Amino acid sequence: MTTPALEVHKLNQWFEKGTPNENHALKNIELTLQPGEFVTIIGGNGAGKSTLLNSVAGSLQVTQGQIKIAGKDVTYQSVAKRANLISRVFQDPRSGTAPLLTVKENLALALKRGAWRNFWRKGVRREDLALMKAKLASLNLGLEDRLDTDIGLLSGGQRQAITLLMATINLPELLLLDEHTAALDPATSATVMALTQQIVSAQNITTLMITHNMQDALKYGTRLIMLDHGRIVVDLPQEKKQGLTIPDLLDLFKEQSGEELNDDAVLLS
Amino acid sequence: MDILTSNISTGFLWAIMAIGVYLTFRILDIADMTAEGSFPLGAAITAHSLVSGVGPLAATLLGFCGGALAGLVSGLLHTKLKIPDLLTGILTMTGLYSVNLFVMKAANLSLLADVKTVFTMVNVGDATLTTIVIGLLILLIVIGLLVLFFNTEMGLAARAVGNNQAMAAANGINNDNMKIIVYMLSNGLIALSGSLMAQTNGYADVSMGIGTLVIALSAIIIAEILVRNVTFGQRLLMIIVGAVIYRLIIAGVLQLGVDPNYLRLFYALMLVLFLALPLVEKEVKKARERAANKREMNN
């Protein structure tokens, strides 16, 4: 048996525990991802999707439970500490890159993700430039000629594509995507989704992707999870996910949670 | 002529301090008050060392290290105890006042004429000229080392922390450690400036740090007004120009017969002016646009 890429065991998260505003955001979550699985997560506003991802990433301390990545217990490791195992693309295109650093400096930082950084070795090494260019060229956005541009000057879509590249330039044990195309216009969003699919499947990266786009949730990935009020209410493997339509999905949600999916993004799409 | 050269040499020493302040101010976005304590600390340590017979180079280096240590304290207070940056600076600065008195055993420590300093180690003939040459040499070494450092793996990480902490953490960079390193470098340089100042002036004084931050910020902002969008190294070089210009403005004001006791009020007012300049520029532009629009509408 291979070691799972991610094991979430009895995960509970409370916000403002012990106050009148107490919010039990995640309830006894059990989730195991085998290496190479590409899981899409859907659910209404406030269902706990981001809370789950933040717990795995380490930006939110776990109140109860255990998180293992590639067999290692990371429950109490800081974000920086577990960065050698996890990489991440945020919703806001500005979040994933350092705006005043150039494209190549950002990529150089990502090349050392989770590794020790020396003060005697050059940050951007000449021998890495070819790799950077090749990777940028694979995005098909003409960015291979912009290595020396400050990343803050690029468009949101370009930045998000580069963030995706940075997250995968060194293979992570687990890739986390939290609505990483939600802030982009529809066309750019489609481009970045296609790139995501291309990179994730080419390198067989274990991935957790939150999306509000039912279409994307069905189209991409090898497994689909639905969260509701802090619980996993639906967990569909590839076989069951295939052939499902959006109405099927909405019905399934209603069946499992007893309510309509309260998701403004869904209503709009 | 002599007034000009002596002001330029002071400008160079201010530039070292301004470069130190620049690191926390622009890389970490912190106006670090520790500067006001680490500047006299560098002076105090070096003066005390020189008087006790330590060689000038070692005494200067000790001054730098003292400042770095002060930076370490501020860095730890800010990152580990999460004390807000401004308060952190005030705390360390206040504590350093006593430390400086302890180091000097008095409010003021004079260097006797026969004490060797980094400026009297070599003799180019003219004393002020020697000060300028050595000051510039030290500046260029400092800038060269900083440019090298901020382009290493670790230096890049430090810049990323100032830019985007979430991104830095997601890439495995320990934000706290990088901030502490920048704090240490910054205050080390400010102390180095204080150390050199004591060696040119021939004394160290506990109150010589008052105004440090305002002077440094003025030099930085002049440099930024002069040229925008330059590389890190070019920016540091421009700070030398900024510091010298600022020093010359001050000298001009003194020449006009302003009482030196009012100098610090003048420092403060100048900085207010520099800080307000971009806003004024914007308002003027807006007013022009409004006027143009009105004319358009009335036609």
Ligand SMILES: Nc1ncnc2c1ncn2[C@@H]1O[C@H](COP(=O)(O)OP(=O)(O)OP(=O)(O)O)[C@@H](O)[C@H]1O
């Ligand atoms: N830092 C926080 N402090 C207090 N409550 C929080 C915090 N973060 C999230 N919550 C609450 O926890 C619940 C789950 O939030 P979460 O952000 O995980 O939802 P989500 O599924 O990502 O929703 P969305 O689709 O709107 O992004 C919500 O009720 C939210 O208000």
Ligand SMILES: [Mg+2]
């Ligand atoms: Mg969310």
